[in-house]
Amino acid sequence: MFSIDRLRALAAVATHGSIARAARALHMTPSAVSQQLAKLEREAGHPLLQPHGRSVRLTHAGRVLAGHADRLIAQLASAQADLADLGSEVLGPLRIGGVGSAVRTLLPDALAALAAEHPRLTPTVVDGEAVDLLPRLVDGELDLLLVESWTTRPLAVPEGVTLRTLIGxxxxxxxxxxxxxxxxxxxxxxxxxxxxxxxxxxxxxxxxxxxxxxxxxxxxxxxxxxxxxxxxxxxxxxxxxxxxxxxxxxxxxxxxxxxxxxxxxxxxxxxxxxRDIRAAWLARAQSPPVRACLSVIAAAVATAVPEVPEVPEVPDGDGEEG
Known part of the structure; x- marks a missing residue:
């Protein structure tokens, strides 16, 4: 029987690309992560990692087991979320990141609604661009993002990140x-x-x-x-x-x-x-606070974009020049 902690260590290495970065994401020391992986290799009966320059990469067996680990961890997170939902309150921290216009337009009403509906929830907000926020989401520093995706440059996200379009x-x-x-x-x-x-x-x-x-x-x-x-x-x-x-x-x-x-x-x-504004979160970490925030943001979307009067068009004179 594989230990879930050891599977979590393997999944983190697969996601972050090195033992050091996986250790930071898991709030462990690199030595502790290495020990977990060594024990997992003995349990699996196959080498799971191989040297790659100054770092490591997964073997074929490691990739196979990491795929199973991702699914097991996601299922466990879903079970934990379901149990948490049995309680009467949504509580704890909720770390949000977003592009400035979405933060300014969508979050004030959403945060007010969260405070009224879930007074023991503690949201924090940072603004920034998707290029900087997405790595922080993957590393576990943020729980939910509001990011933008433009028609001529659709947003690319890492594997394991779920997107939901909030407004176009x-x-x-x-x-x-x-x-x-x-x-x-x-x-x-x-x-x-x-x-x-x-x-x-x-x-x-x-x-x-x-x-x-x-x-x-x-x-x-x-x-x-x-x-x-x-x-x-x-x-x-x-x-x-x-x-x-x-x-x-x-x-x-x-x-x-x-x-x-x-x-x-x-x-x-x-x-x-x-441009679309999209919510982004880790599929394996869709917690009750994340779901609660998505719900109140959806309610804020209806009044998010006010109409602006059109400027009357003036004839172009000679028209297009060749």
């Missing part, structure tokens, strides 16, 4: 009221004249490696335009402050349009750009 929204090009295209209601990404105007515009955007940055670059680069990104700012509202002064343009999701500063115009794109 349109993405706009934000321009100053003094920009040459500001009188329009849409920007045609297939029109030469529109693309030339965007090529001559400086951009404010989130830092490289983030979904918004890579979406902007990919969207324009595939159409022959290299965006002039001068301002690397994680917060959409800070980007809009520059837009209002005709310093830059930005890609702005619907939920970040308010509160917009004066003199900002939001132009839809053709074809439409869209």
């Amino acid at each position: 929204e349109e993405v706009y090009v934000a321009l100053s009221a003094h920009h040459p295209l500001a009188g329009r209601s849409t920007i045609d990404l297939a029109a030469h004249a529109d693309l030339r105007a965007l090529a001559d515009t400086a951009w404010a955007c989130c830092p490289p490696g983030t979904e918004p940055h890579d979406t902007l670059v990919q969207t324009l680069r595939t159409r022959g335009v290299e965006p002039d990104i001068r301002y690397l700012l994680a917060d959409h509202l800070t980007q809009l402050a520059l837009v209002s002064r005709n310093v830059a343009a930005s890609l702005t999701p619907a939920m970040s349009r308010r509160p917009a500063p004066p003199d900002v115009r939001f132009l839809a794109t053709r074809p439409a750009l869209r």
